[in-house]
Amino acid sequence: MSNIIDSLEWRYAVKKFNTSKSISNENIEKLKHAFNLTATSYGLQPIKMVVVANKEIQKNLVSYSFNQQQVGQASHVFVLCVEKSKMKKAVISYFNKVQDVRGTSDEIIAPYKKMMLTSFENKTEEEIFIWSKHQAYIALGNLMTVCAMEKIDSCPMEGFIPQGYKDVLGLEALNLEPVLVLPIGIRAEDDMFADFKKVRKEVSESVIDIK
Template sequence: MNSIESLQWRYAVKKFNENKSLSKTQINTLKEAFNLTATSYGLQPLKLVVIKNKDIQKELVAHSWNQQQVVSASHLLVICIPTKYSAEEVENYFKLVKQIRETPDVVINPFKKFLTAEIEKKTPAELLIWNKNQAYLALGNLLTVCAAEQIDSCPMEGFVPEKYDEILKLGAHNLTSILVLPVGFRADDDYMKDLKKVRRNIEDVIIEIN
């Protein structure tokens, strides 16, 4: 399928086939796609928790508005951001730039100084919102890659982050959960499977300026 056909094929799965699992190759593709997601300044203030444990998935259902996709999916992906974020992350980023690109300090330092100031002037609440926005970029990227790879998914905001954080022990990693993405294969009897996609006309959502 081409890109548009893949996106037409995609929908938010309501019922997964519990007898089918994603291959290791498919999961690795999603991990790589997550890591290659565009983020503001390339700082990647994100981590992805990949869960394939039915006991944990079952426990999380109660904190996911009882949405059964959480347990019926092959894997459960949880997109997280740091609870505390500082200019130290900028320093770590530029160490990586220097290691990979061998960029000299004379080139790096002005931009590093600018980014450090940007981080330091933001309040913790502002940093949380900024990083949360990056999580949505990652979700969009994962949804598109899932469609291209014929992997079914269901993006979810409907869950209790505090409970996820507690069950997954995210606090020990300075993380909080932001978005949830069950992935796997649609069930044959998912009532949503054969419904037509509802979208506005192109003319209603696009403004062209020539």
């Protein structure tokens, strides 16, 4: 446990990346798998992650990131997106996958499948988008924790212009709506924020024990 806590103490929202250092392909693959293994509601995974590792494209994204330079400096930029697909299709695809992987019978699956289809039929597009976006935040937290454990620096961002990202990355054609951005890399030695002490409440102030 101490190693995990030490890693979380080590991490911070990087303000300046070292542009001469890159994250290895091995670690990028590890983070891709971590994203894919993130828990999501119903297990439906209504999100996708776009991995950008092209400095020219990253520089073009800076102006759509309220000039946060980390986007251009980072080794890679992860863009977490909501997949704008029909939920009926997604639910059916999920249960087909369940049967392929687990061999679960139609008899067992049918009630749960019907419940999920009915649930989404009763939701508006906006409600489904908000639900999907919540799943992206779960994935973001998971990625940041894995990054910290692997000594990969990161900087989570909500502040960006979605339409700009869609235009630069061609996300409209992929039916994706960008919702979160995570530049990753190695902190610059002259990033003064790296040495700042964390400002957090005491655990006893943020956690309530009920026994």
